[in-house]
Amino acid sequence: xxDPFSVFGVPRRLALDLAEGERRWHDRARALHPDHxxxxxxxxxxxxxxxxxxVNTAWKLLRDPLLRARAWLALEMGSTEPDRGSTPxxxxxxxxxxxxxxEAAGDGDVYARMELEALxxxxxxxxxxxxxxxxxxAASEPSMGDPxxxxxRASVGEWVSRVAYLTRQQIQIDEARGDA
Numbered sequence: 001x002x003d004p005f006s007v008f009g010v011p012r013r014l015a016l017d018l019a020e021g022e023r024r025w026h027d028r029a030r031a032l033h034p035d036h037x038x039x040x041x042x043x044x045x046x047x048x049x050x051x052x053x054x055v056n057t058a059w060k061l062l063r064d065p066l067l068r069a070r071a072w073l074a075l076e077m078g079s080t081e082p083d084r085g086s087t088p089x090x091x092x093x094x095x096x097x098x099x100x101x102x103e104a105a106g107d108g109d110v111y112a113r114m115e116l117e118a119l120x121x122x123x124x125x126x127x128x129x130x131x132x133x134x135x136x137x138a139a140s141e142p143s144m145g146d147p148x149x150x151x152x153r154a155s156v157g158e159w160v161s162r163v164a165y166l167t168r169q170q171i172q173i174d175e176a177r178g179d180a
Contacts, residue, residue: 004058004071014072014138014156016062025059028052065134066163069156076153088158091165094122098169102176120173123166130163 005012008024030036032052037045061067087095098119104112137159142148 001071001074002054002058003075004061004068005075007054007058008062010062012072012075014069014134014141016068016138018063021059021062025055028055065131066160066167069134069160069163073153073156073160076156086161087165088162091126091162091169094119095165095169098172102172105176116173116176120170120177123169123173127163127166127170130159130166133159134163 003012008021010016010021010024029052032048032055034045034048037048040048061071097115101112101115101119105116137155140152142152
């Protein structure tokens with residue numbers, strides 16, 4: 001995996017000024033636009049195309065908190081598959097409730113449909129809380145070499161695990177409701 005932070009020329013930190021990131025992305029995209037390299041050599045065109053693809057991929061990763069946290073963890077841990085922690089028990093229990101409601105709703109159970117709506121509200125509220133938690137987590141990132149960084153990595157892994165699980169729950173509910 002290419003380091004999206006270095007592609008963008010920003011420090012590897014979870015906190016990111018999204019307005020500044022978008023400005024950087026637009027500037028780089030303009031500079032790498034095919035109209036600017038149309039008269040260049042085939043090698044220069046290929047380089048510009050590859051760089052533009054890397055910039056677009058980096059911005060896609062950096063603008064999304066979950067993808068940014070996963071990339072950050074992978075770079076911090078030296079692995080493309082960071083340890084994301086375990087599933088919080090309450091989320092796992094809700095996952096079972098969702099599965100049961102999906103099955104019953106598929107059989108035409110009106111009460112199961114109502115349960116799905118209630119579960120969708122819970123997941124939505126938890127996602128909003130997770131976004132707030134990410135802002136606080138990113139703001140508390142210790143500097144490199146700080147002994148607290150290892151515990152911070154574990155907290156980021158737990159957050160990634162929680163948001164990935166919530167995302168799967170939201171997708172499962174959306175599919176059952178026909179929203180997907």
